[in-house]
Amino acid sequence: MSKLKKNASGFKLNHYLTYIVVTAAFLAVTFMNQGGILNKKMQGLLVPVCCYIIMALSLNLTVGIMGELSLGHAGFMSLGAFTGVVVSQSLVDTVPNEAVRLCISILFGAVIAAVAGFLIGLPVLRLRGDYLAIVTLAFGEIIMDIINCLIVGHDSKGVHIIFNFKGDKSVADLNLLEGGKAIIKGAQGAVGTKTISTFFAGFVMIMITLFIVQNFIRSRTGRAVIAIRDNRIAAESMGVNVMKYKMIAFVISTTLAGVAGVLYGLNFTGITAVKFNFNTSILVLVFVVLGGLGNMLGSIIAATVLYILPEALRQFSDYRMLIYAIVLILVMLATNNPQLKALLQKINPFNKKKEGGAVQ
Amino acid sequence: MKKFEKGKMVPVPSMAIIPERDMDSPPVLECIHLGIEFGGLKAVDDFNFVIGKTEIAGLIGPNGAGKTTVFNLLTKVYNPTHGSIMLDGIDTTGKTTVQVCKMGIARTFQNIRLFSNMTVEENVRVGLHNQVKYSTLSGVLRLPPYWKQEKVFHDRAMELLSIFDMQDMAGLYAGNLPYGAQRRLEIVRALATNPKLLLLDEPAAGMNPNETAELMENIVKIRDTFGIAVLLIEHDMKLVMGICEGICVLNFGKIIAKGTAEEIQSNPEVIKAYLGNNSMEG
Numbered sequence: 177m178s179k180l181k182k183n184a185s186g187f188k189l190n191h192y193l194t195y196i197v198v199t200a201a202f203l204a205v206t207f208m209n210q211g212g213i214l215n216k217k218m219q220g221l222l223v224p225v226c227c228y229i230i231m232a233l234s235l236n237l238t239v240g241i242m243g244e245l246s247l248g249h250a251g252f253m254s255l256g257a258f259t260g261v262v263v264s265q266s267l268v269d270t271v272p273n274e275a276v277r278l279c280i281s282i283l284f285g286a287v288i289a290a291v292a293g294f295l296i297g298l299p300v301l302r303l304r305g306d307y308l309a310i311v312t313l314a315f316g317e318i319i320m321d322i323i324n325c326l327i328v329g330h331d332s333k334g335v336h337i338i339f340n341f342k343g344d345k346s347v348a349d350l351n352l353l354e355g356g357k358a359i360i361k362g363a364q365g366a367v368g369t370k371t372i373s374t375f376f377a378g379f380v381m382i383m384i385t386l387f388i389v390q391n392f393i394r395s396r397t398g399r400a401v402i403a404i405r406d407n408r409i410a411a412e413s414m415g416v417n418v419m420k421y422k423m424i425a426f427v428i429s430t431t432l433a434g435v436a437g438v439l440y441g442l443n444f445t446g447i448t449a450v451k452f453n454f455n456t457s458i459l460v461l462v463f464v465v466l467g468g469l470g471n472m473l474g475s476i477i478a479a480t481v482l483y484i485l486p487e488a489l490r491q492f493s494d495y496r497m498l499i500y501a502i503v504l505i506l507v508m509l510a511t512n513n514p515q516l517k518a519l520l521q522k523i524n525p526f527n528k529k530k531e532g533g534a535v536q
Numbered sequence: 537m538k539k540f541e542k543g544k545m546v547p548v549p550s551m552a553i554i555p556e557r558d559m560d561s562p563p564v565l566e567c568i569h570l571g572i573e574f575g576g577l578k579a580v581d582d583f584n585f586v587i588g589k590t591e592i593a594g595l596i597g598p599n600g601a602g603k604t605t606v607f608n609l610l611t612k613v614y615n616p617t618h619g620s621i622m623l624d625g626i627d628t629t630g631k632t633t634v635q636v637c638k639m640g641i642a643r644t645f646q647n648i649r650l651f652s653n654m655t656v657e658e659n660v661r662v663g664l665h666n667q668v669k670y671s672t673l674s675g676v677l678r679l680p681p682y683w684k685q686e687k688v689f690h691d692r693a694m695e696l697l698s699i700f701d702m703q704d705m706a707g708l709y710a711g712n713l714p715y716g717a718q719r720r721l722e723i724v725r726a727l728a729t730n731p732k733l734l735l736l737d738e739p740a741a742g743m744n745p746n747e748t749a750e751l752m753e754n755i756v757k758i759r760d761t762f763g764i765a766v767l768l769i770e771h772d773m774k775l776v777m778g779i780c781e782g783i784c785v786l787n788f789g790k791i792i793a794k795g796t797a798e799e800i801q802s803n804p805e806v807i808k809a810y811l812g813n814n815s816m817e818g
């Protein structure tokens with residue numbers, strides 16, 4: 177029996193271990209940076225890595241904990257990114273303090289992504305089956321198209337927004353006053369953004385994300401969400417409102433994706449909507465699946481290793497993809513847990529037993 | 537204005553029996569002409585049954601008779617195509633599974649449906665979901681209500697687990713428990729929802745005779761301590777005849793007999809149904 181025993185204290189250790197690992201990694205990288213060990217290229221990766229870690233944690237909440245597939249998570253990141261850029265650029269003069277401005281931008285980006293998550297969840301989460309995957313996939317593409325048509329500027333009168341659906345409008349149509357500037361130029365994306373994201377901010381947001389996600393999982397609400405994932409009918413029979421708890425988990429997940437987006441958008445002078453396409457959503461899904469479903473530390477490690485590796489390996493250009501493939505396989509073996517198998521079973525179209533038949 | 541014509545008369549459910557001690561309270565469950573069809577197959581047909589407030593009732597019948605389907609109708613996993621269900625005098629038509637759970641029906645499953653990636657204690661805590669509450673925000677920020685209510689969760693879960701002496705299994709994963717313990721955990725989890733009516737679907741399946749005897753005592757003990765009604769499906773006749781007061785026999789979706797253990801055992805229809813399937817075991 178002792179072999180089967182996995183007591184609560186072991187779980188608790190894992191809980192704190194994640195915070196410790198993240199903090200240690202942050203301190204180590206900061207020292208390395210000050211010691212001049214990191215080259216320019218590596219320094220440039222620091223904030224994006226933080227963003228992808230937050231994305232992976234956020235998606236793990238939807239895929240690992242809630243057990244639903246989201247194929248358009250980059251869409252929520254995109255919403256956050258462009259909201260953040262507009263808010264921050266509009267406040268450059270009013271709020272000169274960069275840290276405060278970053279916080280305000282994050283707040284706005286989070287709220288917009290939360291609202292989007294809620295609106296998508298409203299019709300989809302009441303359905304049984306993998307509809308969330310389809311709808312989020314479409315959402316990611318639609319958001320990309322909409323932002324590609326978006327022209328936004330700011331002047332002394334406030335923010336001006338026009339949609340360039342027909343392709344006949346340009347920044348000039350914003351009729352900005354003297355001293356006004358364009359923030360988003362349609363397909364060219366955000367331009368001339370003041371970069372205010374820092375590695376420290378990234379670290380703080382990872383810690384906050386971890387705090388939210390880990391506490392959520394171990395709360396009454398989180399237990400309800402996991403119960404629904406493990407056995408929907410039993411959860412309903414225990415009086416757990418499926419729609420409500422899925423909605424809470426999904427909105428938290430999209431909110432955090434929005435936060436990651438703000439950090440990302442404010443780290444570059446220019447970004448385009450295409451950056452947040454289907455490939456980005458799949459990349460994050462790969463981090464989550466390889467890091468282990470429901471395993472937060474796994475997500476962090478997978479996101480870090482798999483995001484940095486292709487860049488770090490550039491010098492061995494010939495063997496780059498070979499090594500990357502080997503690492504992928506190693507990570508997969510290391511995290512080959514039962515939940516992963518369960519998800520694969522769920523995705524597999526030839527495996528449609530269980531659902532539909534009589535409830536015994 | 538709708539005109540009512542004088543016409544054909546039909547019988548209404550009668551011959552309901554409940555324990556004499558429950559006579560002064562309204563019955564906890566009343567099924568009236570309850571039925572469901574699956575594409576022409578009448579899985580349950582004209583099911584009329586009444587259960588007293590503290591009764592232990594039995595639902596028996598050969599394989600495929602429609603017993604589990606009755607449970608699924610009572611818990612709104614399926615919506616009845618005919619008839620109605622009154623729980624404690626309130627019509628449950630149009631209610632959802634979650635709503636009837638809150639109204640006081642809890643169940644276990646024939647094919648065990650535990651939350652296998654959760655510990656034993658966490659399974660019971662999910663059962664306590666609507667009994668002990670705090671907001672999501674308190675949970676995420678670990679505000680005082682979180683600490684206070686999590687302690688209540690723990691204490692209540694342990695108290696419930698003690699019914700079956702399962703406290704020392706609290707930290708084990710439910711999926712790793714032996715079969716009999718999984719069945720007992722399902723009962724504890726159902727009890728955690730604070731039901732008025734507990735539905736047990738083949739609680740003794742897969743148990744050895746010792747475990748079954750212990751389970752019988754515990755079902756009676758549960759009824760006595762909580763003062764609730766129990767409706768159980770069981771193939772083990774020793775268990776059914778031993779503890780059930782009112783018994784209902786289903787065959788091909790229809791009730792073929794209702795009555796006390798003595799009446800059922802001597803009913804020729806019942807004997808025929810079981811001999812036809814040669815499965816009156818136990």
Ligand SMILES: Nc1ncnc2c1ncn2[C@@H]1O[C@H](COP(=O)(O)OP(=O)(O)OP(=O)(O)O)[C@@H](O)[C@H]1O
Pocket residue numbers: 532533534535536574579597598599600601602603604605606646
């Ligand atoms: N969802 C469904 N769709 C179609 N037919 C169903 C469904 N649920 C149950 N049935 C049918 O209803 C009948 C009764 O099934 P049920 O599971 O209630 O039997 P049971 O009395 O519980 O049998 P057992 O003793 O084997 O558990 C069976 O013929 C079954 O195939």
Ligand SMILES: [Mg+2]
Pocket residue numbers: 536603604605646
């Ligand atoms: Mg059955």
